[in-house]
């Protein structure tokens with residue numbers, strides 16, 4: 001839903017009322033699904049102009065989101081990003097120019113939008129979301145995330161759920177989350193404590209599975225397998241002792257030729273220099289059109305939620321742009337054992353003869369947990385503590401013990417991780 005832009009006017013000049021013509025039509029006339037009790041017109045317009053919105057992330061998605069919000073008539077926007085601008089951002093993060101390299105993304109994006117769309121105020125913060133507390137987040141009507149980190153999403157999700165006070169409706173801050181990966185993306189609307197949250201849906205974003213070494217060594221099926229083979233096996237064989245520098249073109253070229261030879265041997269097409277670079281550096285290509293589509297969806301939801309002019313997304317939209325172009329919506333339900341918004345502990349199937357060390361390692365890999373540095377305790381005792389050092393030393397001997405000797409079948413344990421301000425509750429279930 002782009003507002004009309006008067007092309008006859010030079011850049012930076014407010015294009016009078018005409019810019020907002022289509023927007024006003026939506027806000028005053030509504031649509032076939034508009035709530036009949038909605039106060040279309042002055043009510044919807046003033047809610048839009050008076051609302052204060054927080055955007056998290058000023059990168060590929062964030063640039064699109066900030067531009068869309070400003071052109072949708074939002075007037076008071078805050079943006080948080082801890083990154084500075086890199087030259088590799090310039091092909092798609094269109095609010096940045098070469099002269100901005102090294103500067104704060106949030107500050108440069110804010111200044112650019114303010115200059116181009118008169119009447120909008122953008123307040124940047126260059127830093128981490130974890131620097132801010134509830135007193136900061138409570139001032140916003142809603143939060144839109146354009147992040148590339150699962151960890152940051154989980155943090156803001158847990159914070160917003162924790163802020164909800166059932167006696168005070170204003171404490172509930174809708175969260176709109178956009179995410180893209182190559183040609184795929186999704187947007188979702190979360191009403192903390194009321195609808196399915198990011199943690200409820202965590203198993204949708206499992207940690208990247210490693211390709212088994214035997215596949216690489218014996219039966220490669222994809223160009224990526226040939227590149228991984230070159231990196232892990234061929235390099236070790238021919239250049240042992242040399243450390244791969246992913247920024248060194250000679251190293252990448254060497255890997256590319258090795259991978260290409262292997263791909264030809266197994267008749268696998270698709271090994272290119274840039275794919276080699278991507279696989280070796282673990283880069284997922286950022287696609288500008290995917291970002292544009294997902295950001296547009298997020299901002300449409302923001303406009304509908306804030307103004308009430310139309311019903312909003314219930315509650316997940318998936319976009320696919322590689323195998324054909326299509327979207328579908330689905331409604332996720334809250335999971336009762338969600339560690340953030342549920343009230344039951346999550347079942348944790350374990351082999352009772354495995355060690356505590358193995359359990360801790362598995363928590364990093366399990367899609368439903370993804371805890372890298374968990375501290376574990378039962379109701380009565382500490383199983384393993386990552387910090388402080390004295391407690392770590394005291395609980396370290398437990399790492400070697402079998403789970404059977406530490407926790408009973410059906411016993412509850414709590415896991416905390418420095419990355420999140422919450423406890424995850426699990427119920428140990430012995431695998432027979």
Ligand SMILES: [Zn+2]
Nearest residue numbers: 197200338341
């Ligand atoms: Zn949840």
